[in-house]
Amino acid sequence: MSTETPVPTPASQPVLRAENLHRSLGEGESRVHVLRGINLQLKPAMTYSVAGPSGCGKSTMLYLLGLLDRQDKGQIWIRGELMSDASDAERTAARSRHIGFVFQFHFLLPEFSAAENVMLPMKKLGARSPEEMRSRAEYLLGLVGLGAKADRLATHLSGGEQQRVAIARSLANDPALLLADEPTGNLDVANSNMVFDLLQRLTRETGQAILMVTHNPELAERTDARLRMQDGQFVV
Amino acid sequence: MLMSLAGIVFGVGFFIVTQAQTSGFEKFYIDTIIGADSPIRIEDRFQLPGVAIKGAGGEGEETDFYTKTDSNRKYTRGIEYPNKLRAAVEDFSDVTAVSEVLQGDARAISSFSEELANVLGIRIKDHLQVTDIQNQIKWGSIDNFRFNPSSVLLSIGLAERLQLQIGDYMLFEYAGETRRYKVVGIFETGISQIDKSRVFMQLGEARALFKKPFGQAFFQIGVRNVEQAGLLAERLEEALNHNVVPWQERERSWLQVFSVLRISSAITVSTIILISGLGMFNTLAMLVMEKTREIAILRSIGYTRQDISRIFLWQGVLVLIAGTVCGWAFGAGVTLAISKLPIKIRGIFTADSFVVNWDINHYIWAAVVAGITVMIASYIPARRAAALEPGTIIRGTSI
Ligand SMILES: Nc1ncnc2c1ncn2[C@@H]1O[C@H](COP(=O)(O)OP(=O)(O)OP(=O)(O)O)[C@@H](O)[C@H]1O
Ligand SMILES: [Mg+2]
Numbered sequence: 084m085s086t087e088t089p090v091p092t093p094a095s096q097p098v099l100r101a102e103n104l105h106r107s108l109g110e111g112e113s114r115v116h117v118l119r120g121i122n123l124q125l126k127p128a129m130t131y132s133v134a135g136p137s138g139c140g141k142s143t144m145l146y147l148l149g150l151l152d153r154q155d156k157g158q159i160w161i162r163g164e165l166m167s168d169a170s171d172a173e174r175t176a177a178r179s180r181h182i183g184f185v186f187q188f189h190f191l192l193p194e195f196s197a198a199e200n201v202m203l204p205m206k207k208l209g210a211r212s213p214e215e216m217r218s219r220a221e222y223l224l225g226l227v228g229l230g231a232k233a234d235r236l237a238t239h240l241s242g243g244e245q246q247r248v249a250i251a252r253s254l255a256n257d258p259a260l261l262l263a264d265e266p267t268g269n270l271d272v273a274n275s276n277m278v279f280d281l282l283q284r285l286t287r288e289t290g291q292a293i294l295m296v297t298h299n300p301e302l303a304e305r306t307d308a309r310l311r312m313q314d315g316q317f318v319v
Numbered sequence: 320m321l322m323s324l325a326g327i328v329f330g331v332g333f334f335i336v337t338q339a340q341t342s343g344f345e346k347f348y349i350d351t352i353i354g355a356d357s358p359i360r361i362e363d364r365f366q367l368p369g370v371a372i373k374g375a376g377g378e379g380e381e382t383d384f385y386t387k388t389d390s391n392r393k394y395t396r397g398i399e400y401p402n403k404l405r406a407a408v409e410d411f412s413d414v415t416a417v418s419e420v421l422q423g424d425a426r427a428i429s430s431f432s433e434e435l436a437n438v439l440g441i442r443i444k445d446h447l448q449v450t451d452i453q454n455q456i457k458w459g460s461i462d463n464f465r466f467n468p469s470s471v472l473l474s475i476g477l478a479e480r481l482q483l484q485i486g487d488y489m490l491f492e493y494a495g496e497t498r499r500y501k502v503v504g505i506f507e508t509g510i511s512q513i514d515k516s517r518v519f520m521q522l523g524e525a526r527a528l529f530k531k532p533f534g535q536a537f538f539q540i541g542v543r544n545v546e547q548a549g550l551l552a553e554r555l556e557e558a559l560n561h562n563v564v565p566w567q568e569r570e571r572s573w574l575q576v577f578s579v580l581r582i583s584s585a586i587t588v589s590t591i592i593l594i595s596g597l598g599m600f601n602t603l604a605m606l607v608m609e610k611t612r613e614i615a616i617l618r619s620i621g622y623t624r625q626d627i628s629r630i631f632l633w634q635g636v637l638v639l640i641a642g643t644v645c646g647w648a649f650g651a652g653v654t655l656a657i658s659k660l661p662i663k664i665r666g667i668f669t670a671d672s673f674v675v676n677w678d679i680n681h682y683i684w685a686a687v688v689a690g691i692t693v694m695i696a697s698y699i700p701a702r703r704a705a706a707l708e709p710g711t712i713i714r715g716t717s718i
Contacts (some may be wrong), residue, residue: 143714146714151619180619190619194614207621
């Protein structure tokens with residue numbers, strides 16, 4: 084893995100490229116062919132939205148692209164490096180450096196405060212001093228409107244607040260690629276718009292590529308590219 | 320976790336306490352027997368042709384001519400050429416002193432009764448250096464013995480049975496001839512076998528009593544390092560062509576009893592630690608199952624398998640450290656308390672309270688046993704945690 088900090092990659096090189104991804108889930112009789120040949124390119128400084136009926140495989144795809152799961156077939160390159168068949172250690176390092184992930188269901192560590200949750204990825208990457216990590220966590224929580232609740236325990240936050248903490252955490256290491264599974268699912272209109280505006284601004288400022296699954300047509304309308312998924316494939 | 324911690328504290332504590340006791344009594348027994356009979360005895364001469372005693376200054380003369388038998392060594396009774404042998408023994412730097420002893424059984428007679436006595440003829444100056452007789456004297460004085468050839472030191476049991484006190488006179492009878500002695504000292508070794516029959520008299524007197532003007536004696540040897548007596552004995556035996564018996568060999572049967580006791584108590588007590596290890600394994604395995612979600616999150620934001628297993632191993636290490644340190648303190652406390660317990664032991668040694676041995680090795684071994692147990696108990700769950708695939712878990716819990 085390269086040790087460079089995530090600076091905007093040349094427009095010619097996609098942040099992520101996936102070719103012919105296949106994935107089946109379940110065992111034996113109940114085995115389902117969920118993903119049936121996904122082809123995808125995500126360019127820096129672009130926002131992408133994915134929509135599609137429930138159960139069509141959106142989350143499954145996101146786990147593959149986020150290197151959290153292994154495909155049955157196909158390849159994934161992150162910033163030009165083949166990651167689909169790399170070792171667990173390399174994939175883990177790539178997650179740490181290049182990928183921010185927002186789960187469909189906000190996943191925070193309940194024993195930790197909001198700020199500590201945001202600091203976790205920074206601690207692992209080890210590029211910042213404790214003071215820098217703390218101030219960056221406060222800054223990111225401020226961006227999602229939670230500056231005042233940095234020291235609240237994760238379990239003492241509302242669902243929407245937890246989701247915003249998860250978004251702040253996904254941005255902790257300035258990832259080149261942000262994968263978000265319905266990041267605004269639990270948010271009211273005002274907060275949805277705030278989060279979306281924030282993500283779009285970051286894309287412009289830092290050249291991040293953002294792929295988000297959303298059922299909200301208004302938000303989808305505002306992304307640079309809209310993808311539709313059906314039965315494990317993109318449809319036009 | 321708290322139960323496991325308590326188990327480790329008790330396990331480590333009891334391990335230390337039982338080891339302190341068993342090894343305490345063992346050490347005390349060893350001190351007693353060495354104090355009574357010196358670390359090494361040089362007894363009978365091998366009958367081997369062509370091998371001479373390596374004297375200090377010159378070479379020994381060969382007098383015996385026997386055919387050499389490999390399977391069955393023959394001995395001539397007692398040491399030969401005591402002066403030459405003494406010089407040769409004293410050449411060994413690990414030898415501190417040599418005492419020549421002539422032993423025989425004679426009838427001890429007081430005005431009250433008669434007993435069979437085991438008489439040791441010694442030179443007190445030498446014997447003081449190879450045994451602890453100085454401290455075994457309960458009444459009377461060694462000086463009186465030193466300067467009066469017709470005086471004896473009587474063991475406490477014998478003195479009681481003959482109803483003799485310091486200053487009394489008594490007779491020894493051997494082969495129909497009787498000699499008269501004054502009791503100038505009464506001693507107690509702690510070993511009841513010795514304390515009911517042993518008598519010390521001057522070597523010259525013993526030779527006269529038993530009509531053995533020379534030969535037939537044995538040597539008792541003082542050594543610099545008691546633990547190394549076995550090795551030294553081997554070297555002595557090889558060089559001197561005499562049968563050399565270290566205390567380890569002389570008291571083998573009792574020493575074996577002690578070491579079996581020590582080992583079996585170590586094993587018994589280790590099971591406490593082992594069971595707490597099982598409990599801990601259980602707790603950690605449950606913890607891993609409860610925390611799969613958190614593990615998946617950490618993995619998704621860049622934490623490696625090693626990071627995850629380290630978290631769970633760390634739990635084990637914390638329990639281990641806390642358990643071992645508390646167990647040490649507990650063990651030391653109980654050991655101290657036990658050493659104050661009164662108990663009356665008579666027989667192979669004499670003690671009036673529990674004898675304990677403070678040995679850092681007991682603490683180290685207790686920690687080693689606890690360490691191995693805890694590390695295995697936490698390693699397996701930690702590995703299982705590390706092996707979890709983040710995708711699988713997140714998909715499973717996102718319902
Ligand atoms: N462990 C599993 N075994 C078998 N099938 C599974 C398993 N997990 C998910 N599936 C199936 O895979 C398909 C894709 O699931 P996925 O979660 O990717 O859907 P989705 O597009 O994210 O849906 P939603 O919009 O509801 O989140 C679904 O039909 C689901 O039933
Ligand atoms: Mg989904």
